[in-house]
Amino acid sequence: MLQPSDTVDFSADIKPILNKNCITCHGGVKKSGGFSLLFEEEAFANTESGVPAIIPGNAAKSPFIQRLKEDDPELRMPYKKSKLSKEEIELLTKWVDQGAKWGKHWAYTLPEKVEIPEATQSAGISSGDSEGFIQNDIDHFILRTLKNNDLEPSLPAEPNVIARRLAMDITGLPPNDSLFSDFTAGKITYENMVDELLSQDAYGEKWASWWLDQARYADTKGYESDMGRTMWQYRDWVIKAFNKDMPYDQFTIEQLAGDLLPNPSADHLIATAFHRNTMNNGEGGTDDEEFRVAAVVDRVNTTFEVWQSTTIGCVQCHSHTYDPFKNREYYNLMAFFNNSRDEDTSEDEPNLKFYNEEQQKEVTKIYEWIAKNESQEVAEKYKNFLTYTEPIYHSHLIKKFENGNVEGRLSLRDNGFCFLNNVYTQGAGYMYLKYSSGIDGTTMTIKKDDADGEILSQFVINKTSSTIVRKIPFKKINEKLNLYIEADNNNISPKSALGYFTWFAFLPDIPEHPSAEYMGIKDSILQLLNTNTPSLPIMVENPDYRNRTTQVFERGNWLMKTDTVEPATPKSLNAWNDAWPKNRLGLSKWMVSKENPLTARTLVNRVWQQIYGRGIVASLEDMGSQSDPPSHPELLDWLALRFMNEHNWSIKALVKDIVMSGTYRQSSKNNAKLYNLDPENRLYARGPRIRLGAEQIRDQALAVSGLLSTKMYGPSVMPPQPDGIWQTVYNGGNWVESQGEDKYRKAIYTYLKRTSPYPSFLTFDAGSREVSTVRRTVTNTPLQALVTLNDPVYLETAYHLAKFMGKSNNVDTSIREGYRKAVLEDISERKLAVLKELYNTSVADFEDKPKNIKEFIPFETDTNANLAALTVVANAIMNLDEFLTKS
Numbered sequence: 001m002l003q004p005s006d007t008v009d010f011s012a013d014i015k016p017i018l019n020k021n022c023i024t025c026h027g028g029v030k031k032s033g034g035f036s037l038l039f040e041e042e043a044f045a046n047t048e049s050g051v052p053a054i055i056p057g058n059a060a061k062s063p064f065i066q067r068l069k070e071d072d073p074e075l076r077m078p079y080k081k082s083k084l085s086k087e088e089i090e091l092l093t094k095w096v097d098q099g100a101k102w103g104k105h106w107a108y109t110l111p112e113k114v115e116i117p118e119a120t121q122s123a124g125i126s127s128g129d130s131e132g133f134i135q136n137d138i139d140h141f142i143l144r145t146l147k148n149n150d151l152e153p154s155l156p157a158e159p160n161v162i163a164r165r166l167a168m169d170i171t172g173l174p175p176n177d178s179l180f181s182d183f184t185a186g187k188i189t190y191e192n193m194v195d196e197l198l199s200q201d202a203y204g205e206k207w208a209s210w211w212l213d214q215a216r217y218a219d220t221k222g223y224e225s226d227m228g229r230t231m232w233q234y235r236d237w238v239i240k241a242f243n244k245d246m247p248y249d250q251f252t253i254e255q256l257a258g259d260l261l262p263n264p265s266a267d268h269l270i271a272t273a274f275h276r277n278t279m280n281n282g283e284g285g286t287d288d289e290e291f292r293v294a295a296v297v298d299r300v301n302t303t304f305e306v307w308q309s310t311t312i313g314c315v316q317c318h319s320h321t322y323d324p325f326k327n328r329e330y331y332n333l334m335a336f337f338n339n340s341r342d343e344d345t346s347e348d349e350p351n352l353k354f355y356n357e358e359q360q361k362e363v364t365k366i367y368e369w370i371a372k373n374e375s376q377e378v379a380e381k382y383k384n385f386l387t388y389t390e391p392i393y394h395s396h397l398i399k400k401f402e403n404g405n406v407e408g409r410l411s412l413r414d415n416g417f418c419f420l421n422n423v424y425t426q427g428a429g430y431m432y433l434k435y436s437s438g439i440d441g442t443t444m445t446i447k448k449d450d451a452d453g454e455i456l457s458q459f460v461i462n463k464t465s466s467t468i469v470r471k472i473p474f475k476k477i478n479e480k481l482n483l484y485i486e487a488d489n490n491n492i493s494p495k496s497a498l499g500y501f502t503w504f505a506f507l508p509d510i511p512e513h514p515s516a517e518y519m520g521i522k523d524s525i526l527q528l529l530n531t532n533t534p535s536l537p538i539m540v541e542n543p544d545y546r547n548r549t550t551q552v553f554e555r556g557n558w559l560m561k562t563d564t565v566e567p568a569t570p571k572s573l574n575a576w577n578d579a580w581p582k583n584r585l586g587l588s589k590w591m592v593s594k595e596n597p598l599t600a601r602t603l604v605n606r607v608w609q610q611i612y613g614r615g616i617v618a619s620l621e622d623m624g625s626q627s628d629p630p631s632h633p634e635l636l637d638w639l640a641l642r643f644m645n646e647h648n649w650s651i652k653a654l655v656k657d658i659v660m661s662g663t664y665r666q667s668s669k670n671n672a673k674l675y676n677l678d679p680e681n682r683l684y685a686r687g688p689r690i691r692l693g694a695e696q697i698r699d700q701a702l703a704v705s706g707l708l709s710t711k712m713y714g715p716s717v718m719p720p721q722p723d724g725i726w727q728t729v730y731n732g733g734n735w736v737e738s739q740g741e742d743k744y745r746k747a748i749y750t751y752l753k754r755t756s757p758y759p760s761f762l763t764f765d766a767g768s769r770e771v772s773t774v775r776r777t778v779t780n781t782p783l784q785a786l787v788t789l790n791d792p793v794y795l796e797t798a799y800h801l802a803k804f805m806g807k808s809n810n811v812d813t814s815i816r817e818g819y820r821k822a823v824l825e826d827i828s829e830r831k832l833a834v835l836k837e838l839y840n841t842s843v844a845d846f847e848d849k850p851k852n853i854k855e856f857i858p859f860e861t862d863t864n865a866n867l868a869a870l871t872v873v874a875n876a877i878m879n880l881d882e883f884l885t886k887s
Contacts, residue, residue, distance in 0.1 A: 007098065008091060008094050008095040008098055009103065010095070010101060010102055010103035011103045011104065011105050011106055011625070013091055013095070014091070014092065014095050015103075015105065015625050016625075017084070017088050017091065017092065018037045019322050019625055019626060021078045021081070021084060021088075022037050022077070022078060023037060023038065023321055023322060024321070025078070025079065026038075027319075027321050027322070029318050029319075029321055032079075033047050033048050033049070033053075034046070034047040034048035034049075035047045035048075035053045035064075038319060038320070038321070038322075038324070039319075039324060039326075040102040043100075043102070044056070044100070047063075049063070051063070054096060054100050055096070056096065056099045056100040056101075057096070057097065057098075057099050057100070058096070058097070059092075059093040059094075059096035059097045062096050064077075064092075064096070065089075065092060065093050065096055068083075068084055068089050068092065069089065104324075104572070105323070105324075105624065105625045106630075106633065107309070107597060107598060107601065107623040107624065107627070108324065108572055108573060108597055108598075109597055110574075110595065110597050111597065111600075111601065111636075111637035111638075111640050111641050112637070113641070114634050114637050114638040114641065116137050116140050116141070116638070117140040117141060117143075117144045118140075132662070133153045133662040133663075133666075134662055135660060135661055135662035135665065136657065136660050136661050136662075137638070138635065138639075138657065138658065138661040138663055139661050139662045139663050141632055141634060141635035141638065142632070142635070142661075142663045142683075142684050145631075145632060145683055145684075146683055146684075146685055149677065149678075149683055151674070151677065151678070151683060151685045152685065153662070153663070153666055153684075153685055153686075154666040154667045154668075154669065154685060154686040154687065155666070155667050156662070156665050156666060156667065157665060157666060157667045157668065157687055157887065158667075158825075159183060159184045160180075160184055160824050160825050161667070161668075161824075161825070161887060162190075162665055163175050163179075163180050163183050163184060163193065163824065164180075164823070164824045164886075164887075165668075165687070165688070165886050165887045166193065166194065166197060166659055167179075167180075167197055168692065168696060168700075168886050169610070169611050169655075169659065169886070170194070170197040170198060170200075170203055170206065170655065170659070171197055171200055171202035171203050171205075171206050172202060172205065172206030172209070172693075172695065172696050172699055172746075173202055173206075173696075173699055173700060173703050173708075174700060174703055174704065174824065175193075175197070175824075179193060179196060179197075180824065190660075190665075191660065194656055194659055194660060195656075198652050198655065198656060201243055201710075201712060202746075203242065203243060203652075204238075204239040204240065204241075204242035204243030205239055205712070205746055205748050206696075207242045207610075207651070208235065208238040208239040208242055208748060209693075209695050209747070209748045210610055211238055211242075212235060212238065212748070212769075213766075213767065213769065213772075213773040213774075213776070214302075214305075214306045214772050214773065214774055215234075215238070215255075215274050215277055215306075215772070216277045216278070216302070216769045216770065216771055216772045216773070217231060217234065217235055217238075217277050217752070217769060218231070218277065218752045218753070218754045218768075218769045218770075219231060219232070219716050219751050219752050219753065220752070220753045220754050220755070221279055221280040221281075221282060221348075221754075222279030222280065222281075222754040222755070222770050223279055223280070223281040223282070223283060224281075224283050224755075225282050225283050226753060226754055226755040226756075227282050228733060229280070229348060229537070230534065230535060230536060230715075231273060231276075231277065231536065231537070232713075232714065232715050232716055233270050233273070233352075233354070233534075233536045234270055234271075234273035234274065234276075234277070234536065235716075235748070235749075236712075236713045236714075237267060237270045237271055237273075239712070239713070239748070241271075242651070245650055245651065245652040245653075247648055247649035247650060248592070248603055248643075248649040248650075248651055249592035249649045250649070251649075252307065252588055252591055252592050252599075253585070253588040253589065253592065254267075254268055254271035254272075255271045255272065255274035255275070256272075256274070256275070256303065256584050256585075256587065256588035256591070257272070257539075257583070257584035257585035257587070257588045258270075258271040258272045258539075259272050259538065259539050259540050259541060260541060260581070260583055260584055260585035261585065266352065266354075269352050269387075269388070269538045270352065270536060270538065272538045272539035273536055273537060273538055273539075275299045275302075275303075275337075275340075275539055276342065276348070276536075276537035276538060276539060277769075278294075278295035278298045278299065279291075279294075279295070279298075279754070279770060280295070280344055280345075280348060281344060282346050282408070284407055285407075288343055288344040288345065288396050289343075289344075290558065291344040292342065292343050292344045293558045295342065295344065296334060296337045296338055296340075297313075297316060297334070298771065299337045300312060300316075300330065300333050300334050300337060301313040301316075301772075302771075302772040303333075303337075303587075303591075304333075305621055305772055305774055306602075306772060306774065307591050307598070307599050307602060308573075308591075308596075308598040308599065308602060308623075309598060309601070309602040309605070309617075309620065309621060309622055309623035309624075309627075310323070310325070310598065310622070310623070310624060311323075311621065311622050311624065312325060312330065312333070315327055315329065315330040316330050316553070316556040317555050317556035318555075318556075320624075322624055322625045322626045323572075323624040323625055323626075324570070324571075324572035325570050325572065326570075327552070328552060328563070328565060329568070329569075329570045329571070331550055331551070331552045331553070331565045332565050332566065332567060332568035332569070332570075333567075333568075333569065333570075333587075334550055334565075335550035335565055335566055335567040335568075336567045336582075336583060336584050336586075336587045337584065338548050338550045339541055339542045339547055339548055339583070340539050340540065340541060340542070340584075341390050341391065341539075341540040341541065341542055342537070342539070342540075343394060343396065343397075345394055345396060345408070346408040346409075347502075348537040349389065349390070349392065349394065349503075349537075350388045350389065350390045350537070350538055350539075350540045351388060351389070351535035351536060351537055351538065352387065352388050352535060352536045352537075352538045353386070353387060353388065353389070353531075353533045353534075353535050354533050354534040354535065354536070355528070355531070355533055356533075359528060359531060359533070362524050362527075362528060363383065363386050363387070363528065365521070365524070366382060366383070366386065366521055366524055366525060366528075367379045367380075367382065367383045369517070369521050370382055370510050370521075373510065373511055373513070374508075374510050374511055378508045378510065381507055381508060382507060382510070382525070384540075385505070385507055385529075386525070386528050386529070388538060388540055389505075389529070390540045391505070391542065391543050391546060392434075392503040392504065392505040393420060393423055393503060393504045393505065394502070394503045395409055395410035395420075395501050395502055395503060395504075396408065396409075396410075397420060397421075398410055398418045398419065398420050399419070400418065400419045401416065401417065401418035401419070402416060402417055402418070403415055403416030403417070403494075404416040404417070404418055404487075405497075406418075409500045409501060409502050410500070410501040410502075411497040411498075411499070411500050411501075412485075412486075412487040412497070412498050412499065412501075413487070413494055413495065413496060413497060413498060414487070414488060414489050414490065414492065414493075414494045414496075414498065415486070415487075415488060415494070416486065416487050416498070417451070417484060417485060417486040417487070418484075418485050419482060419483065419484055419485070420482070420483040420485060420504065421482040421483075422480055422482070423480065423481055423482070423483050423504070423506075424479075424480045424481075424506070424545045424546070425474065425476075425477055425478075425481075425506040426478070426506050426507065426508050427476050427477065427478035427508070427509070428474060428476065428506040428507055428508060428509055429473065429474060429475075429476050429509050430471050430472060430473060430474055430506075430507075430509070431446075431457060431471075431472045431473075431474040431504060431505070431506055432469055432470070432471055432472075432504070432505040432506070432507065432529070433469070433470050433472055433501065433503075433504055433505075434467060434468070434469045434470075434501070434502040434503050434505075435461065435464070435467065435468065435470070435499050435500060435501045435502060436464050436466060436467040436468065436499065436500050437461050437462065437463055437464050437498065437499035437500070438463055438497075439462075439463055439489065439492055439496070439498065439499075440462040440463050441460065441462065441489055441491060442460065442461050442462075442487055442488070442489040442498040442499060443458065443459075443460055443487070443488045443489065444457075444458065444459055444460070444461055444485070444486070444487055444499075445457075445458045445485075445486050445487075445488070446458070446474075446483055446484070446485050447483070447484040447486075448477075448481055448482070448483070448484070449481070449482050449484060450482075450484050451484060451486070453484055454475070455475075456474055456475040456477070456483070457472055457473060457474045457475065459472050459473070461498075461499055467500075467502065468530055469526065469529040469530050470526075471525075471526055474506070476509075480545070483504075487499065539584070541583065541584070549564055550564065550565050550566075550567075551563060551564050551565065552565060566582070567582040567583065567586075567587070569587070569590055573596060573597065573598070574590065574593055574595035574596045574597065575595065576590060577589070577590070577593070592649075594644050594645070598623060600640035600641070600643050600644045601617075601623065601636060601637070601640045602623065603640075603643065603651075603654075604616075604636065604639040604640050604643050604654060605617050605620065605623075605636060606620055606774070607651065607654055607655060607658070608639070608658060609775070611655070611658050611659065611664065611688065612664075612681075612684070612688045612690075613688050613689075613690035613778075614680065614681070614682065616630045616631055616632050616633075616635060616636045617629070617630045617631075617636065618631075618682075620774050620775040621774040621775060631682045631683065639654070639657070642654075642657070663684050663687075664687065664688070665687065666684075666685075666686050666687035667686060667687055668686050668687040668688060668689035668887035669686065670686060670689075674686060687887055688886065688887060689885060689886065689887045690778075690885060690886050690887075691778065691780070691884055691885045691886075692884055692885065692886055693764070693765075693766070693776070694747070694760065694761040694762075694763075694764035694765060694766040695746070695747035695748060695761065695766070696747075697764055697788070697884060698747045698760065698761075698793060699746050699747050700883070701788075701793070701794055701797040701798075701878055702744055702746075702793075702797055704797070704801060704821055704822050704878070705796075705797035705798070705799075705800035705801045705804075706800055706801075706804065707744045707796070707797060707800055708744055708746070709741035709742070709744045709745045709746070711741055711742070711745055714749070716749055716750060716751040716752070717738040717742040717743070717745050717749050717750060717751060718735050718736055718737055718738045718750070718751050719737070719738060719742075719743050719744070719745070719750060719758075719793060720737055720743065720792040720793055720796070721735065721758060721759055721760070721791075721792070721793075722759065722791065722792065725756060725759050726753065726756050727756065733753075735751075747761065752768075752769060754768050754769060754770050755768070757769075759787075759791075760787045760791050760793065760794075763781075763783050763784055763787045764784055764787070765777060765778055765779055785879060788875075788878060788879050788884070789875060789879060792859070794875065794878065795856075795857070795859075795871075795875065796859055797878065798871050798872075798874040798875035798878055799857055799859075799860065799863075799867075799871045799874070801818055801821065801822065801874040801877070801878070802818070802867055802870035802871040802873070802874040803867065804817070804818065804821065805817055805818035805870050805873070805874060806866065806867055806870050811836060811839055812832065812836065814870060815827065815832055815835050815836060815839065815873060816832065818870075818873065818874055818877055819831070819832075819835070819877055822874075822877050822878060822880075822883050823877075823880070823882045823883050825882075835873050835876060835877070838872060838873055838876055839869050839870065839872070839873050840869075842868070842869035842872040842873070843865050843866060843868075843869035846865035846868045846869055847865045850865070852868075853865065853868045856868055856871070856872075857871060
């Protein structure tokens, strides 16, 4: 009988060899010889030779093994590559002889109950020592691995160091003076400080910044013209969700399918803007359907990258080369997203309208009146239409026209006509039309099918001062039909546009009453539809009569459609519950099911990375068979299970667990032994030492200088940036520098233009957010020093720090106080001497050349050589490694 150690493990031992040497020819893209090693059923199926390549239990007769041992290079596998090593061939042979048992990659199996390693004592460190390394259960896992690698944990970091590290990780800012002094003086415990930081509003802003990278949040639409887009309400929703510690399962469901929840609130609808952050192409001449499909594809890819650590994108063209996801399953997933109402329109429909208090009362009044006098169902349709103006038939759906044009909107000239097909009027006696016109007296006629068809509506449009919504009588027909629309006006030039038409819409009739109340309701509906309000692009599902069919794209080409598919999830992951609806809501419930093996692992791994600079699985975007193996697999599963079952998906509780550990509290100081054995700190024998992110660097500079505004929420702002950065084409937009406290708001509120992001953020590795970013690439370039030395924001913050330093008449004291304020520790004598020399050189230069003061500090009129020299010193302090890094 085989001992456990003698049994070959498919996932750990065999799959890496296959992925490295075989899959490129025998996998998702190619199946040379009719043989594939990607899926179990394919690996044991007959090949083109008529027999299986692998015969379980009999390696000697398995062509798979025979071809590995061939000497003839034309017969040997891998073909035209180096022969496998003797050890690899022996391992594969042993695996086949043992029955060629297939196995799941660890990430696709459910985490099982994990036993916490027993308390360990080493080098005077024990679980019973309150001052020792072990502070919570995380430390048992870490300590066991350290012992196995002949390493010991580092001593705890100094109180001032851990206070700054903790505040930066939880709030993205240094701790305020009172909290810092209370902790370092021993007036409050470490846990008290953790709880206080978690309760601050800055917590939500810091962690929202992390999430917005994944949500590809921006203030513009992307692509060539990159027009502006109002998305800030979604950003504010994310901040609020983090601050109130919304459970991650609810956080997921609301963003993926808030519109499909029963009686969705405005917040539920705002949350769905997660998937309206997709780019929109407003360039003339583009195919709206092409870019609608591109947005749907992005939603599939982003959903699986963000929640499942799965590179699903390649499955659009073929089965996954390394992981158990089939090509058809991609389109099953796409079917969940293919029925959203957005269609790459210029105005980003559908848009949630934000009414003021009085207007919202009118919406409620209309809803209640219709529910009372007609039905709840019809009342809901009117409420939805007033809330986000759907469903509509957008004029870009018109494909056939004459004497007209469709570019975003439909325009018709005299004797112009067009066709709008597959319209369902719901038996309505009225049509709502959104249009504008610059002339009077145009007769519009709508007929059934064609020019000879039955007249369904005829009306006159006159000059409008702006785009309006109008209610027009329409013949009641309770079936789908094609509309023929024509325009006539013989009084103007045949080359002039008679009107511009945005959309057509139909709502079920409400009972007509001779009462004044009914007339008021009717007038209120039109008045609200013609009200310009702030708005936000959201997700809304098609009504049943407009459901789209989803088909498989041949080789991923949206123009080459083949088999029709229904919504379904990959068979290699958790099973589908039949109680879930086959839409985005069902998908979101599948995603946060405790039977899903990836969701909790993905989240805890990414939160861990935010704190330590490296995930337990380093490849954050991929937990597939090509991913990095977990450095501490049991710890990852223990954290995932605790996150779901004990913390009930609380991210704050997860963060607290991590920062309360002795592992986190270690000193980050390195030494030769540690560096040689573990240069990347994979084993966590020291605390995290990471350069701050782009937003934190700017926010810290503002905070230390005393300039930082704590104002929250609202439209994005435009703080100072160097001239000539924002070169905007087509839309004539300009970077208009914000004034007052908006100039000093936190980085999360900075306007982000995708084709020209805020330059200092870009230099410090923030992205353009054209696609979801799970992990920023951390670089170290001379450009970064040029930013913090010369960017107007950093010069101004240095000046204000210098004003604080200038309160003392003693230069040594000034430098000591400035250094301590910036990095929360006392300066060494060596650094003090260097900075004092810099001060002396600078003050002499400014006294010799006073004009240089104005050139150096152009934003202030009343300054002197001493303050200018202190500004140089402050700028140098804010460029030190200890200022720009955590720990």
